[in-house]
Each structure stands twice: as C-alpha cells, then as structure tokens.
Amino acid sequence: MxxxxxxxxxxxxxxxxxxxxxxxxxxxxxxxxxxxxxxWPALWNGFPLIYADTGGYLxxxxxxxxxxxxxxxxxxxxxxxxxxxxxxxxxxxxxxxAWLIVTVMRLIAGARPLAAVLVGLALAILTALPWYAxxxxxxxxxxWAVLALVLLVVRPDALPRWQAVLLAAVVAVAIxxxxxxxxxxxxxxxxxxxxxxxxxxxxxxxxxPRPKLGTAAAAVAAxxxxxxxxxxxxxxxxxxxxxGSSFLFGRLVQDGIVGRYLDQHCPDPAISLCPYRDKLPxxxxxxxxxxxxxLYRLGNWQGYGDESARIAAATLRLYPLDHLAAAARATAGQxxxxxxxxxxxxxxxxxxxxxxxxxxxxxxxxxFHDARQQREKPDVAALNLVxxxxxxxxxxxxxxxxxxxxxxxxxxxxxxCGAVLLxxxxxxxxxxxxxNPNDRYQSRLIWLAVLAAGVMLSARPRxxxxxxxxxxxxxxxE
Numbered sequence: 001m002x003x004x005x006x007x008x009x010x011x012x013x014x015x016x017x018x019x020x021x022x023x024x025x026x027x028x029x030x031x032x033x034x035x036x037x038x039x040w041p042a043l044w045n046g047f048p049l050i051y052a053d054t055g056g057y058l059x060x061x062x063x064x065x066x067x068x069x070x071x072x073x074x075x076x077x078x079x080x081x082x083x084x085x086x087x088x089x090x091x092x093x094x095x096x097x098a099w100l101i102v103t104v105m106r107l108i109a110g111a112r113p114l115a116a117v118l119v120g121l122a123l124a125i126l127t128a129l130p131w132y133a134x135x136x137x138x139x140x141x142x143x144w145a146v147l148a149l150v151l152l153v154v155r156p157d158a159l160p161r162w163q164a165v166l167l168a169a170v171v172a173v174a175i176x177x178x179x180x181x182x183x184x185x186x187x188x189x190x191x192x193x194x195x196x197x198x199x200x201x202x203x204x205x206x207x208x209p210r211p212k213l214g215t216a217a218a219a220v221a222a223x224x225x226x227x228x229x230x231x232x233x234x235x236x237x238x239x240x241x242x243x244g245s246s247f248l249f250g251r252l253v254q255d256g257i258v259g260r261y262l263d264q265h266c267p268d269p270a271i272s273l274c275p276y277r278d279k280l281p282x283x284x285x286x287x288x289x290x291x292x293x294x295l296y297r298l299g300n301w302q303g304y305g306d307e308s309a310r311i312a313a314a315t316l317r318l319y320p321l322d323h324l325a326a327a328a329r330a331t332a333g334q335x336x337x338x339x340x341x342x343x344x345x346x347x348x349x350x351x352x353x354x355x356x357x358x359x360x361x362x363x364x365x366x367x368f369h370d371a372r373q374q375r376e377k378p379d380v381a382a383l384n385l386v387x388x389x390x391x392x393x394x395x396x397x398x399x400x401x402x403x404x405x406x407x408x409x410x411x412x413x414x415x416x417c418g419a420v421l422l423x424x425x426x427x428x429x430x431x432x433x434x435x436n437p438n439d440r441y442q443s444r445l446i447w448l449a450v451l452a453a454g455v456m457l458s459a460r461p462r463x464x465x466x467x468x469x470x471x472x473x474x475x476x477x478e
Contacts (some may be wrong), residue, residue, distance in 0.1 A: 059138075148170045179241050184423065
C-alpha cells in the first residue's frame with residue numbers, strides 16, 4: 001500500500017479538518033452553548049461553588065507561602081477573579097472545558113456542531129463535570145490535561161499551530177495547579193511511549209498507528225518547569241508544591257503499616273512519634289486535618305516531614321508485601337469511588353470560610369453567604385441516582401470501544417477510549433496509593449468515559465477497506 005509523504009499528509013489533514021467559513025459560526029455557537037451548560041451549578045447557586053481547600057489555594061499568593069497540596073499558581077488565578085466575585089474564574093474554567101469537548105468532537109469524532117452540543121448537554125446532566133467547572137478548585141484541570149494530551153498525540157497534524165500551543169499550555173498549567181496531575185500525565189506519556197516503541201518493533205508485520213510525542217512531551221516538560229517557577233515567583237521558593245510524602249504517610253497510618261512499625265521499634269528516643277503510637281488516628285484525613293492529630297503536635301507537615309519520610313522508606317523496605325497489598329486495595333477502592341459530592345458543612349469548609357471572610361469586601365461576602373451552598377446546604381446525593389449508573393455504563397461502552405469495536409470504531413476513537421481508561425486507572429493508582437481513596441478524586445475524571453461514549457456514538461463508522469481512519473495518526477508502514 002503506498003505511503004504518502006509527511007508534508008502531503010499534513011496538508012491533507014489540515015485541509016480535511018479546516019472549518020468552512022459557513023461552519024465557524026455554528027462551532028462558535030456550539031462552544032458558547034456548552035460553556036453555558038458547564039456553568040449551570042454556579043448560576044443555580046448564585047455564586048461560584050467552594051470546597052474545603054478553596055481557602056488554602058486563595059491564601060497562598062496572599063501570604064506568599066507554600067502549603068501542603070495547595071498550588072500558589074492556582075491561588076493567584078483565584079485572587080485575580082476575586083474582585084468580580086470569582087465569576088471570571090469559573091467562566092474561564094467552563095470555557096476551556098467546552099473548547100476541549102468541542103475540539104474532541106470535531107477532530108476525534110468528526111461530528112457536527114449539533115452533536116457537540118448534545119454531548120455537552122449529556123455531560124451537564126449525567127456527570128459531575130459542571131460541578132467541577134463551576135467550583136473554585138483546580139480539579140477540572142485533570143480532565144483538561146488528559147484531553148489535551150490525547151489531541152496532541154492523536155491529531156497533531158490536524159491542529160493549527162495556535163491550537164497546539166494552547167493545548168500544550170493547558171497541560172502545563174494543569175500540572176502546575178495540582179501535583180497529582182503531574183503524576184497522571186507522566187504515566188500517560190510513558191504508556192504512549194511504550195506503545196510507540198511496540199508499534200516500531202512490529203511495523204513489518206502489524207500496521208499499528210504510531211504516536212507523535214514531541215509536542216505532548218514538551219507540554220509535560222513545561223509543566224514540570226512551570227510548577228517550581230510559579231512557586232518561586234509567588235512565594236520566593238523554587239520548589240514543587242509540598243505535601244506528597246505527608247499524604248502518603250497518612251494513608252500508611254490508615255492502613256496500619258505505621259502502627260506495625262512503631263510496635264516493633266518503640267520505645268526509641270530517636271522516633272518522635274513513639275509517644276503517640278497508641279493515639280494514632282484511624283483515618284488518613286484525621287491524621288492530616290484534625291488538630292488533635294499527633295501530626296500537629298510534632299510540627300505539622302513542615303516539622304514532621306523528615307521523620308515521616310524516613311519511616312515510610314523503612315516500612316517499604318521491611319514490609320514490601322504489605323505495601324503492595326495496601327496499594328492494590330487503595331487503587332481498587334478508588335476505582336469504584338466516583339460519586340458526586342458538594343461540601344456544605346461549615347466545619348468542613350472552615351478554612352475556606354475564614355479566608356473568604358478575611359478577603360472579600362462586605363457586599364461580596366453578603367452575596368457569598370446568600371448563595372444556596374451556604375444558605376440551604378443542599379444535598380446533592382440524589383444526583384448519583386443518575387451520575388453513578390451513567391458512569392458505569394459509559395465505562396462499559398468505552399471498554400467496547402477498544403476491545404469489541406475494532407471493525408466499526410475509527411482509530412482515533414479507539415485511541416481516545418484507551419487513553420480514558422488508562423487515565424481512570426492511573427488516577428485511581430495515584431490518588432488511592434499516594435493519598436487516600438475519595439469520591440472526589442475519581443469523579444473529577446469519570447466524565448471522560450461519558451465523553452468517550454458520546455464520541456463513539458457520534459463518530460463516523462469505519463468503512464470496509466479503510467484501515468487508516470485517522471490521517472493525523474499514520475499507520476506504521478515501511
């Protein structure tokens with residue numbers, strides 16, 4: 001089979017995906033509608049949604065200090081939107097989310113604007129996505145990073161230069177906004193690299209599509225650099241956002257691994273945790289966030305970081321099988337925790353309420369307290385009667401996309417499905433193992449499966465004799 005040259009292929013890709021002038025308005029309208037759909041929880045609430053950690057992010061640029069798991073870069077984004085009640089923050093978050101959805105529908109599914117709007121409507125009704133887009137938290141950015149990497153790897157030749165640059169910037173900012181996204185992106189890039197090596201090795205016998213990693217790898221590298229540089233600019237410290245070892249240690253406390261180590265090594269004056277071995281909290285959250293925790297008596301994450309890292313390393317050496325079993329349980333547990341939640345308890349939101357009470361002017365503070373989240377304390381559990389089964393069904397459809405639909409599902413759609421499943425598994429491992437299973441961690445990504453299912457329903461079916469359904473992802477041929 002003849003193989004066209006790279007320049008010809010690139011030109012053909014861009015010509016095939018170029019938006020006709022008559023369609024530009026339709027795509028712009030689709031983007032605007034999906035943006036509005038992503039904002040509905042904030043509009044219903046009367047104010048952007050908050051979470052317990054919102055105040056921690058917001059105070060980073062105000063105090064010029066680093067804090068456990070709180071990106072100063074995202075905090076500065078919140079601070080910039082504060083004069084307008086943070087509405088610019090959620091509008092930007094909703095707009096970027098909508099742009100990625102519309103771009104995926106256009107370039108991966110080959111769909112029309114109306115299909116993109118319908119998929120956006122499904123995401124707004126069936127998933128927690130709009131609740132994250134409308135929230136003053138960087139959680140929505142994890143999904144951004146996955147979709148941006150997919151587009152950069154699967155359809156690089158179909159992207160105008162400005163879109164490729166913007167997608168790379170989205171990845172970099174998402175990484176700098178949350179260290180968990182860094183681990184997720186590195187894992188995805190590693191999987192794609194391994195796939196590319198396999199495609200190269202079997203190119204003589206099996207025509208596998210080969211990925212183009214240049215821009216995607218550069219985007220992840222930019223995020224690696226942006227994270228410490230942004231902290232340097234905003235806090236004076238050239239360092240990644242701290243807290244990884246503290247979160248891991250909390251999970252080891254919860255799993256009983258730290259308790260086992262203390263039982264075998266205490267009393268020991270060199271181990272400052274020994275006096276508290278009978279007072280260890282039962283959960284990681286209690287270890288990290290309650291003031292009765294030994295962590296606070298030992299200097300919090302700043303003062304107790306060195307010893308916690310030493311104990312964690314020692315337990316890994318002494319109890320490797322226990323670590324493996326606990327990691328497997330945490331990953332499996334995180335995979336099935338993806339309910340939609342909303343923080344409404346004043347006790348849970350104490351830090352956010354304190355920060356907003358200190359920084360917002362009186363009129364804005366009155367509008368904040370008048371929002372449904374604070375005034376009515378709504379219970380969103382009923383949403384999960386729809387969100388949970390929709391997610392389970394979407395994961396099954398996504399599995400079919402890579403396992404059972406090879407004859408009918410186009411190559412780019414199969415690759416999207418594979419990337420989504422890898423992202424869900426990788427996110428469960430990163431968050432479950434290095435932090436602690438929590439519904440929020442997986443629900444901020446599970447919507448990707450619903451999007452992948454929507455792409456499958458919208459994508460042009462492969463035609464007989466059309467093995468290369470994606471001109472932007474060439475098959476490996478001699």
